[in-house]
Amino acid sequence: MDKQIYLDHSATTYVKEEVLQEMIPYFTEKFGNASSIYSIGRESKKAIEDAREKVARALHCQPKEIFFTASGTEADNWAIKGVAFANRNKGNHIITSAIEHHAVLHTCQYLEKEGFEVTYLPVDEYGMVSLEKLQEAITDKTILISIMFANNEIGTIQPIKEIGRIAKEKGIYFHTDAVQAVGNVPIDVDEYNIDMLSLSAHKFYGPKGVGALYVRKGVKLHNFMQGGAQERGRRAGTENVPGIVGLGKAIELATRDIEGYNSKLRALRDRLIKEVLEKIPYTRLNGHPTQRLPGNANFSFEFIEGESLLLMLDMKGIAASSGSACTSGSLDPSHVLLAIGLPHEIAHGSLRITFGEENTEEDVDYVLEVLPPIVERLREMSPLYEEVKRGVKNV
Amino acid sequence: MYSEKVMDHFMNPRNVGEIENADGVGQVGNPKCGDIMKMYLKIENGTIVDAKFRTFGCGAAIATSSMATEMVKGKTVDEALKITNKAVAEALDGLPPVKMHCSNLAEEAIKAAIQDYYKRHGMDWGEGDVCTGCCDSCHVEEE
Numbered sequence: 001m002d003k004q005i006y007l008d009h010s011a012t013t014y015v016k017e018e019v020l021q022e023m024i025p026y027f028t029e030k031f032g033n034a035s036s037i038y039s040i041g042r043e044s045k046k047a048i049e050d051a052r053e054k055v056a057r058a059l060h061c062q063p064k065e066i067f068f069t070a071s072g073t074e075a076d077n078w079a080i081k082g083v084a085f086a087n088r089n090k091g092n093h094i095i096t097s098a099i100e101h102h103a104v105l106h107t108c109q110y111l112e113k114e115g116f117e118v119t120y121l122p123v124d125e126y127g128m129v130s131l132e133k134l135q136e137a138i139t140d141k142t143i144l145i146s147i148m149f150a151n152n153e154i155g156t157i158q159p160i161k162e163i164g165r166i167a168k169e170k171g172i173y174f175h176t177d178a179v180q181a182v183g184n185v186p187i188d189v190d191e192y193n194i195d196m197l198s199l200s201a202h203k204f205y206g207p208k209g210v211g212a213l214y215v216r217k218g219v220k221l222h223n224f225m226q227g228g229a230q231e232r233g234r235r236a237g238t239e240n241v242p243g244i245v246g247l248g249k250a251i252e253l254a255t256r257d258i259e260g261y262n263s264k265l266r267a268l269r270d271r272l273i274k275e276v277l278e279k280i281p282y283t284r285l286n287g288h289p290t291q292r293l294p295g296n297a298n299f300s301f302e303f304i305e306g307e308s309l310l311l312m313l314d315m316k317g318i319a320a321s322s323g324s325a326c327t328s329g330s331l332d333p334s335h336v337l338l339a340i341g342l343p344h345e346i347a348h349g350s351l352r353i354t355f356g357e358e359n360t361e362e363d364v365d366y367v368l369e370v371l372p373p374i375v376e377r378l379r380e381m382s383p384l385y386e387e388v389k390r391g392v393k394n395v
Numbered sequence: 396m397y398s399e400k401v402m403d404h405f406m407n408p409r410n411v412g413e414i415e416n417a418d419g420v421g422q423v424g425n426p427k428c429g430d431i432m433k434m435y436l437k438i439e440n441g442t443i444v445d446a447k448f449r450t451f452g453c454g455a456a457i458a459t460s461s462m463a464t465e466m467v468k469g470k471t472v473d474e475a476l477k478i479t480n481k482a483v484a485e486a487l488d489g490l491p492p493v494k495m496h497c498s499n500l501a502e503e504a505i506k507a508a509i510q511d512y513y514k515r516h517g518m519d520w521g522e523g524d525v526c527t528g529c530c531d532s533c534h535v536e537e538e
């Protein structure tokens with residue numbers, strides 16, 4: 001196989017060379033424990049604080065409001081459980097959405113078992129949360145609203161500013177999982193009234209296994225890890241110094257020119273969407289037409305199943321993903337695709353393509369060259385398509 | 396994740412299509428669960444002389460359909476009825492555990508096509524319908 005095109009940047013990204021170069025010394029000569037007082041310890045400490053400042057600059061907050069974690073998942077867990085258990089005396093109600101990442105959904109489900117009540121707001125056909133429904137869901141027991149900034153599957157970007165305003169008016173904490181948004185959408189935690197925000201380095205050309213949680217000063221939150229005094233005692237555990245350094249460098253690079261990066265990705269995305277919808281019949285775009293991540297295209301091709309599509313694309317050197325049950329290891333297709341109202345059989349036939357920095361117009365050309373015949377080939381094998389062609393089934 | 400043999404049968408499926416004037420046609424599965432298998436059999440003097448399929452489903456579903464059609468060809472109806480999902484999976488050098496239900500579907504499709512053959516020839520099938528078209532009937536081994 002000669003050609004290799006990576007089109008799954010929402011799953012993860014490679015580490016940029018400049019990021020890697022900054023990380024390397026902290027594995028080798030600068031290996032000191034940041035809690036030690038001698039010079040290589042102090043150097044590690046300084047590196048962590050520099051990274052913290054970079055994250056703070058990217059989010060427009062104070063460095064002391066940033067806490068490093070071992071992943072985006074950990075940041076989500078910490079924010080939600082931390083607020084829930086610390087504010088139990090005020091209420092036991094949490095509002096989130098039906099299309100959150102499992103890091104949020106499963107955390108909320110866990111809390112339900114612990115006696116909390118959770119409202120999972122439905123979304124419209126584009127994956128948008130309704131502000132009216134949010135208003136209606138709020139009770140005097142509501143202690144937390146957790147709504148993702150941008151969806152990882154369909155790319156829909158939520159009205160975060162409006163949600164933040166509602167939360168502030170009602171005096172309810174607002175957490176947002178911004179794992180997919182950082183580097184793609186400009187973020188200002190004050191302007192958006194965000195109280196807590198999760199991010200993860202491997203989605204913006206940083207290393208895997210390191211993330212951060214922004215916690216607005218004054219938010220009442222239980223500590224997530226008990227142990228040493230790291231992260232001012234709030235998240236114990238010897239710091240992943242190279243990872244944190246990598247996160248810092250990566251967020252600095254990712255937020256340097258968001259508009260430039262955005263417009264490049266948007267051009268690739270929009271051409272792909274337009275031509276796929278033109279070239280391939282019985283196809284729909286999932287997610288919002290405009291309020292979506294710049295690199296995200298998510299399609300459903302009727303009468304075929306997503307995993308077989310991915311396998312055939314892989315044979316042609318294209319790496320992408322799907323919301324099909326077969327790729328999720330469960331029997332049900334993606335909860336996000338079901339939440340936007342797709343019938344099961346159409347949700348099974350989804351394809352997510354997420355562009356990144358290294359992609360080019362030639363990559364789009366190549367997808368447009370290989371994708372239509374693959375879809376056609378699978379449809380020719382499908383008894384559902386045969387029924388449509390024979391006119392037995394109406395679509 | 397998949398064996399070379401599965402990938403071979405997935406990328407180059409044998410016997411895709413349909414048989415005009417087939418002696419038995421069986422369809423199992425449900426689009427809701429993400430897989431449907433339709434099998435066509437040509438049967439002469441109690442022996443399966445040709446088999447074709449159409450499948451909507453994952454890589455394993457397509458590969459098992461392909462393998463199942465290969466396996467039934469040349470067999471008598473009685474022999475074909477004895478083909479188990481395990482035998483289909485083994486012929487493909489195994490399937491990942493989460494994909495075993497796909498081989499179940501192949502066994503069911505063979506049975507459904509032969510049941511149809513019995514019905515068309517006024518023969519007594521005896522048992523109930525092989526596939527209820529409900530996910531659970533084909534996905535029995537999953538959590």
Ligand SMILES: Cc1ncc(COP(=O)(O)O)c(C=O)c1O
Pocket residue numbers: 010011070071072073074076101103148150151152177179180200201209210211
């Ligand atoms: C929206 C969203 N939240 C959370 C996560 C989890 O982040 P991590 O992989 O760092 O645990 C991801 C990534 O898979 C994601 O896309």
